[in-house]
Amino acid sequence: MYISDAMQLEVDGLTSGYGGITVLEGLTLAVAEGELVGILGHNGMGKTTLMRSLIGAVPARAGRLSFMGTDITNLPPHRRNQLGIGYVPQGREIIKGLSVKENLLLGQAAHRGASEYDRTLALFPELVELLERPGSRLSGGQQQLLALARCLMGRPRLLLLDEPTEGIQPSIVSDIAQKLRHLRSELGLTIIVVEQNLDFLCSIADRSIVLRGGRIVADLRGAAVPDRDEIEQHLLINA
Numbered sequence: 001m002y003i004s005d006a007m008q009l010e011v012d013g014l015t016s017g018y019g020g021i022t023v024l025e026g027l028t029l030a031v032a033e034g035e036l037v038g039i040l041g042h043n044g045m046g047k048t049t050l051m052r053s054l055i056g057a058v059p060a061r062a063g064r065l066s067f068m069g070t071d072i073t074n075l076p077p078h079r080r081n082q083l084g085i086g087y088v089p090q091g092r093e094i095i096k097g098l099s100v101k102e103n104l105l106l107g108q109a110a111h112r113g114a115s116e117y118d119r120t121l122a123l124f125p126e127l128v129e130l131l132e133r134p135g136s137r138l139s140g141g142q143q144q145l146l147a148l149a150r151c152l153m154g155r156p157r158l159l160l161l162d163e164p165t166e167g168i169q170p171s172i173v174s175d176i177a178q179k180l181r182h183l184r185s186e187l188g189l190t191i192i193v194v195e196q197n198l199d200f201l202c203s204i205a206d207r208s209i210v211l212r213g214g215r216i217v218a219d220l221r222g223a224a225v226p227d228r229d230e231i232e233q234h235l236l237i238n239a
């Protein structure tokens with residue numbers, strides 16, 4: 001898989017939080033175009049806050065964020081999305097009262113321009129026979145595919161995923177891993193994925209970051225799959 005030398009995302013000294021609580025404290029991270037980065041950490045360590053800070057839902061209190069050379073530190077979420085940052089939140093947020101097709105078209109409604117519908121369905125042939133089915137009648141795995149497809153309707157360059165395997169049957173988890181690998185190679189996407197499922201993460205990531213107390217305490221890079229034992233050690237040390 002091609003990974004560029006150029007940094008697509010640069011986070012420099014990011015501090016953010018809620019009300020009187022500081023969650024991320026001077027976090028610094030650079031992600032190259034085409035990289036697939038896993039974010040690990042125990043509950044409450046700031047993984048979702050990092051995702052929400054990257055999309056602009058949680059403002060930076062200090063530090064600087066840059067995406068594809070543009071300073072996005074003070075840009076609102078819709079502008080960051082237009083620049084190419086896509087987000088699939090924890091819990092997926094499928095609109096259950098709408099059909100698969102309607103959910104997909106919502107992903108496009110946020111963007112003006114050429115239709116992504118046919119291109120997206122070509123990447124997700126599993127959804128073709130489900131197009132008229134309401135979101136409420138999808139399995140967890142189908143919902144995750146729909147959430148990914150809906151996000152891709154906005155043509156992101158960077159895909160942020162928060163716990164994509166949560167609540168998904170173990171037998172389907174490998175399908176999600178395969179889909180992410182496929183999307184990355186077909187579209188050259190950069191992917192940052194928050195995960196608790198180590199097996200899943202080790203099967204897809206070429207770099208793993210461990211968060212603790214709002215800081216990065218391990219940044220394990222490998223040309224291929226990261227070392228599961230090493231990651232586990234960092235998680236244990238940080239428990």
Ligand SMILES: Nc1ncnc2c1ncn2[C@@H]1O[C@H](COP(=O)(O)OP(=O)(O)OP(=O)(O)O)[C@@H](O)[C@H]1O
Pocket residue numbers: 018021023041042043044045046047048049050
């Ligand atoms: N909207 C909010 N208002 C106030 N505090 C919040 C809010 N969201 C999260 N927090 C707090 O911020 C801290 C970090 O939460 P965050 O959700 O980023 O952690 P996480 O690593 O993603 O955890 P989990 O694995 O449980 O999702 C926690 O102490 C949490 O209680």
